[in-house]
Amino acid sequence: MAQNKEKNTVENNLFQHIISHAKEYGFVFPSSEIYEGLQGVYDYGQNGVELKNNLKMLWWKAMTQLNEDVVGIDAAIFMHPTTWKASGHVDSFNDPMIDNKDSKKRYRADVLIEEKAEEYAKAGNPEKKQALLDTLARLLEKEDLAGVQQLIIDENITCPLSGTKNWTEVRQFNLMFATQMGSVADESATIYLRPETAQGIFVNFLNVQKTSGRQIPFGIAQIGKAFRNEIVARQFIFRMREFEQMEMQFFVRPNTEMEWYEYWKEKRMKFHKAIGLPEEKLRWHIHEKLAHYANAAVDIEYEFPFGFKEMEGIHSRTDFDLKSHQEYSKNKQIYYDDEIKDRYIPYVVETSVGADRLFLAVLCNAYTETTGIDAKGEEKTRIFLKLHPAIAPYQVAIFPLLRKQGLPEKAREVFEMLRFDFRTLYEERGAIGKNYTRQDLIGTPFCITIDHQTLEDNTVTLRHRDTTEQQRIDINALHATIAPHTSWSNLLAKMK
Numbered sequence: 001m002a003q004n005k006e007k008n009t010v011e012n013n014l015f016q017h018i019i020s021h022a023k024e025y026g027f028v029f030p031s032s033e034i035y036e037g038l039q040g041v042y043d044y045g046q047n048g049v050e051l052k053n054n055l056k057m058l059w060w061k062a063m064t065q066l067n068e069d070v071v072g073i074d075a076a077i078f079m080h081p082t083t084w085k086a087s088g089h090v091d092s093f094n095d096p097m098i099d100n101k102d103s104k105k106r107y108r109a110d111v112l113i114e115e116k117a118e119e120y121a122k123a124g125n126p127e128k129k130q131a132l133l134d135t136l137a138r139l140l141e142k143e144d145l146a147g148v149q150q151l152i153i154d155e156n157i158t159c160p161l162s163g164t165k166n167w168t169e170v171r172q173f174n175l176m177f178a179t180q181m182g183s184v185a186d187e188s189a190t191i192y193l194r195p196e197t198a199q200g201i202f203v204n205f206l207n208v209q210k211t212s213g214r215q216i217p218f219g220i221a222q223i224g225k226a227f228r229n230e231i232v233a234r235q236f237i238f239r240m241r242e243f244e245q246m247e248m249q250f251f252v253r254p255n256t257e258m259e260w261y262e263y264w265k266e267k268r269m270k271f272h273k274a275i276g277l278p279e280e281k282l283r284w285h286i287h288e289k290l291a292h293y294a295n296a297a298v299d300i301e302y303e304f305p306f307g308f309k310e311m312e313g314i315h316s317r318t319d320f321d322l323k324s325h326q327e328y329s330k331n332k333q334i335y336y337d338d339e340i341k342d343r344y345i346p347y348v349v350e351t352s353v354g355a356d357r358l359f360l361a362v363l364c365n366a367y368t369e370t371t372g373i374d375a376k377g378e379e380k381t382r383i384f385l386k387l388h389p390a391i392a393p394y395q396v397a398i399f400p401l402l403r404k405q406g407l408p409e410k411a412r413e414v415f416e417m418l419r420f421d422f423r424t425l426y427e428e429r430g431a432i433g434k435n436y437t438r439q440d441l442i443g444t445p446f447c448i449t450i451d452h453q454t455l456e457d458n459t460v461t462l463r464h465r466d467t468t469e470q471q472r473i474d475i476n477a478l479h480a481t482i483a484p485h486t487s488w489s490n491l492l493a494k495m496k
């Protein structure tokens with residue numbers, strides 16, 4: 001148990017270091033920080049936006065360019081309110097919540113119980129943990145909220161802030177953000193910020209099918225913001241109230257969905273491995289208890305510093321969504337399959353990954369601390385981001401050794417030569433050692449230094465981030481040396 005506690009502390013510390021690093025080096029800032037921030041909302045800074053955009057573009061290319069049968073769309077965030085009735089979100093996109101009357105703090109009732117179960121496991125009693133989780137699952141299934149409240153009382157769960165057991169009853173809390181459209185604030189004008197991007201795809205299924213002439217099977221991909229009023233937004237950008245999803249719905253003939261489900265499982269896992277997430281930090285989590293619309297579901301989990309958690313969901317959603325939209329909209333969602341001369345509502349296999357969770361996984365995996373002895377014989381910790389060179393915010397940084405004697409001019413020449421093919425940064429202030437360190441901290445894989453020798457023989461120093469190795473190389477060989485590492489084609493080829 002003591003060992004476990006120690007491990008948790010080390011991992012929590014590591015996560016805190018990563019969060020601080022993300023802020024200090026322009027990756028992620030708390031939203032509206034000058035007003036003390038907004039819980040569960042974050043902004044991406046100058047380096048974060050580059051990394052996130054690269055991940056999004058890579059996903060887009062992997063889904064649409066590598067799959068001839070997938071096209072993209074960009075649907076609006078606002079949708080007709082009946083959409084969310086049809087999808088089930090109005091009636092059942094809820095989390096059970098409970099308030100502590102003393103601290104006035106709100107909690108997810110199921111999370112309080114899950115944390116208690118975790119305490120049992122840490123105390124060496126996994127059976128008690130499982131029994132508690134089973135009871136919770138039974139109560140939630142029956143929607144027995146009074147039973148959930150009783151369980152919290154029976155388990156002696158106290159509020160972490162006030163330390164008291166002065167709880168309210170448990171209530172269901174709908175996670176959708178509602179707002180008013182137009183100037184008349186009546187009931188009919190209530191619309192929602194979409195809680196998932198998927199419904200924008202479903203309602204456009206026939207538009208895309210007809211205008212693209214696609215035959216089933218084919219898919220529609222989309223990247224966009226989603227909003228959930230999470231009761232407990234936590235773990236940095238892991239659970240936010242405003243986040244981004246990258247979703248793809250693949251429309252298939254009924255009874256072929258399990259084949260496609262397996263196909264997309266493999267494809268998506270390949271994607272995560274190709275961008276550098278190690279195999280041992282990725283695992284499948286098969287859903288035992290399925291949502292009412294699914295006949296198979298699995299998560300790809302990544303081992304974050306706070307444990308294995310969902311990064312992507314792959315679901316076989318049957319014909320639930322299209323059928324439901326047909327019912328609510330009274331518009332037929334039927335496809336005529338020319339090959340088998342039959343009509344049907346297509347089945348759907350969905351892949352859904354959070355851009356922010358993917359970003360967090362990539363950042364956590366890249367964050368590296370190594371300890372060594374420096375030139376003065378002192379122990380020194382080196383921190384760098386071991387990002388895949390294809391997705392790093394910058395791929396090349398160029399420095400003249402001095403801001404005089406023709407070195408900046410030569411350095412700018414090299415910059416102009418490389419900037420069209422690589423995300424390249426030019427910096428002439430600061431000492432070279434400090435500049436290298438700064439680039440390490442934002443994950444730039446290659447640094448180039450221009451010195452006096454460059455003016456004589458056209459060679460530069462090329463420094464490699466991961467090994468800190470420095471090589472003397474002809475300027476004309478730079479492109480060919482760097483390109484294989486930063487190439488998106490090479491990366492995409494691994495995803496095929």
Ligand code: GAP
Nearest residue numbers: 196198238239240243311312313352353354357
């Ligand atoms: N259309 C299916 C769907 O939305 P989900 O499991 O609720 O399924 C899919 O969400 C993915 O979206 C998750 O695997 C996660 O990566 C991301 N996600 C969900 N809620 C999130 C939140 N509050 N903050 C950040 N990412 C979130």
